[in-house]
Amino acid sequence: MRSRLPKVLQPVGGRPMLAHVYDTARQLAPETVHIVFNPDCPEVQACIEDPAIRWVPQQPRLGTGHAVQQALPAIADKARVLVLYGDLPLVTAQGLQPLLDARADLSVLSMRLDEPVGYGRMVRDSASRLARIVEERDAAGDERGINEVNTGILLAEAGRLRGWLAGLGKDNRQGEYYLTDVVAAAHADGAAIECIMTPHAGDFAGANDRAQLAALETRHRARQAARLMRAGVHLADPARIDVRGEVEAGADVSLDINVVLAGHVVLGEGVQIGPGCVLEDCELAPGTRVHPYSVLQGVRTLGPCDIGPFARLRPGTELGSGSRVGNFVEVKNTQLGEDSKASHLSYLGDSSIGRDVNIGAGTITCNYDGANKHRTVIEDGVFIGSNTQLVAPVRIGKDATIGAGSTITQDAPEGKLTLSRARQVTLEGWKRPEKKSGDA
DSSP states (O other): OOSSSOGGGSEETTEEHHHHHHHHHHHTOOSOOEEEEOTTOTHHHHTOOOTTOEEEEOSSOOOHHHHHHHHGGGSOTTSEEEEOOTTOTTOOHHHHHHHHHOOSSEEEEEEEOSSOTTSOEEEEOTTSOEEEEEOGGGOOHHHHTOOEEEEEEEEEEHHHHHHHHHTOOOOSTTOSOOTTHHHHHHHHTTOOEEEEEOSOGGGGOOOSSHHHHHHHHHHHHHHHHHHHHHTTOEESOGGGEEEEEEEEEOTTOEEOTTEEEEEEEEEOTTOEEOTTOEEESOEEOTTOEEOTTOEEESEEESSOOEEOSSOEEOTTEEEOTTOEEEETOEEESOEEOTTOEEEESOEEESEEEOTTOEEOTTOEEEOBOSSOBOOEEEOTTOEEOSSOEEESSEEEOTTOEEOTTOEEOSOBOTTSEEOOOOOOOOOTTOOOOOOOTTOO
């Protein structure tokens, strides 16, 4: 990967590959999940917060067979052990079910690839039974031509697996203990081996470089787009949607091109999202419209609202039914009441704004004094004229009007006009400066 980030932490769909695999493992309702990791990379442990995980350090790292050996002492002999890999993020519980249903001594999952470069080859005996798996580095000429390859995923009782692993050697080009060598050991032991070929090879693809990581991202994106469409979401172009978290969507939701949905996003019935929008951890009520190129983080709407284009709504924003946040408006930690509007070119931070309020263009709440944040309260029915600065902490009373161009530093009483302006002066005889001769 040419990255300081461990491979299993490289993101697919906005989440570490390992997190995807762990979610799949949990869906199988295991008694325990054991994750073998490199203790020199503590960030791997930090990526999943679940006290039920048994973290197993592998030091030194002597191959996949050695990795599984580190986990086995804590597992009872009769327990069935499913081995998964942290860099196979597209594996699904459904894709693993045939392996779980098998009852052989050793069950292995394979796939067929037209171009099997980089994968271990499944070598069968004269009776077409799986006899061994040969890693590509160690494969002979004829073996390299085999296009049935190893996914790496296998299932066996812990006791049998423990015995086969004990006899492994590392006479190979890597000088490692290969987990794949347990197949040959089981074959020699006369064990019943079942090799199950998955019809969904793409779901078992890994990534060893950036190009392969991008291919995983593309497949994940297509999978998420298909899931949304099955739920009734209209996508302008399924190839140009990015889901980087969990999405709940009602009927008749419409997403235009290049929309990014991250974290946990809830889209109510009839929500419309314009092109180029980014939504993260948002809950949008039915009928909400988000116009092009708006960025929403931690936003909640309580009814049909109109947002954008080119709006930025930051965490803590809550919009009442019928409210509007227009172009080039930034809102942060603010509640905007029903039918209130900030149509353009304003900043509203740390504010409580009532119903039927009009925020004129160029209005800003001056909420930060250089050390602390302060709150602005604007009550129902207020009209704020354009180019107004509200210096918090300050309260604007119900039905008050603030004249355009004002800087308000004290509470404004309800129902009255409040303004602050310098006297306008025209200077007679004034002339505009001219450049001196010879100046550049």
